[in-house]
Amino acid sequence: xxxxxxxxxxxxxxxxxxDKHRFHTALVRFVESGFEQRLxxxxxxxxxxxxxxxxAHYDRGGFWDFWFAGPVSHVSWVEHVLRWPCYGDPTxxxxxxxxxxxxWLDAGGWREKLRAAAEADARAVDLSELxxxxxxxxxxx
Numbered sequence: 178x179x180x181x182x183x184x185x186x187x188x189x190x191x192x193x194x195x196d197k198h199r200f201h202t203a204l205v206r207f208v209e210s211g212f213e214q215r216l217x218x219x220x221x222x223x224x225x226x227x228x229x230x231x232x233a234h235y236d237r238g239g240f241w242d243f244w245f246a247g248p249v250s251h252v253s254w255v256e257h258v259l260r261w262p263c264y265g266d267p268t269x270x271x272x273x274x275x276x277x278x279x280x281w282l283d284a285g286g287w288r289e290k291l292r293a294a295a296e297a298d299a300r301a302v303d304l305s306e307l308x309x310x311x312x313x314x315x316x317x318x
Contacts, residue, residue: 180198180199180202180205181198181201181277182243183197183198185202185273186198186267186273186274186277187267187268187273188268189267189268189269189270190268192244196225197271197273197274200221200224200225200274201274201278203216203218203220203221204221204225205278205281206279207221208282208287211300212223212245212251213237213239214245217237217241217245219293222237222240222241224271225240225285227271228271228274228275229257229258229261230231230257230261231238231257244257247298248294248295248297248298248299249295249298251291251294251295252288252291252292252295253289255282255287255288256288258275258278258279259282259283259284259288260278261275263275263276263279274287280288286292291292
């Protein structure tokens, strides 16, 4: 699913349709990148901390540590946003952007992709620990 055009969003008193479109596009790019930290800009953080029922978690670093530090937290974040009911009138909120982003997440199978990545990461950690212990205690495979 491609990113919708700016004119599919509704302007608010303080944000244009272009502002909403930029946020949607930045959020999609961030997820598609595998949550690259360099794409988690202050602009993205500020808006994201005001959508999907998020709280600021003190600052950008705290928000990052809570939601994006690794594969397990990526899954938690996607689960969180997919449960969000997108409250509000789009003339006064980003609810239209939230709904559009949720459709994009669902259409792209992101919940499943991120769960698989978290499972693969956990397996790699377990296998590394197994190899370390086998080496330490001299009991190879």
